Amino acid sequence: MSPTQNTTRYLRLQQIVGNRNSSPPLEPIIPISASSWWAGVAEGRFPKPVKLGPNTTAWRWEDIQGLLDHLAGGAESYGQSQ
Numbered sequence: 001m002s003p004t005q006n007t008t009r010y011l012r013l014q015q016i017v018g019n020r021n022s023s024p025p026l027e028p029i030i031p032i033s034a035s036s037w038w039a040g041v042a043e044g045r046f047p048k049p050v051k052l053g054p055n056t057t058a059w060r061w062e063d064i065q066g067l068l069d070h071l072a073g074g075a076e077s078y079g080q081s082q
Contacts, residue, residue, distance in 0.1 A: 008061070008062070009060070009061035009062075010050065010052065010058035010059065010060060011058060011061055011064055012056075013034060013057065015029065016029050016030055016037065016059065016064060017029075017030060017031070017033065017034050018031065029064065029068070030067075030068075047060070047063035047066070047067055048063075
């Protein structure tokens with residue numbers, strides 16, 4: 001079985017906001033608290049999550065990369081045109 005080129009990567013919350021208590025510690029992609037991240041999701045500033053199971057929430061890598069591109073470009077909200 002060969003891997004497909006259209007494989008979607010997912011990131012869990014701790015991979016995005018980091019976790020100093022894990023072993024080894026996870027460095028944040030976006031250095032904010034988990035509660036600030038969830039507030040940003042609710043307000044539409046950050047991408048919506050994908051439910052992978054009843055207790056598993058993740059974000060598409062492409063959505064996080066798009067958010068980082070927008071933040072680097074000076075946009076205040078995710079999805080805001082530049």
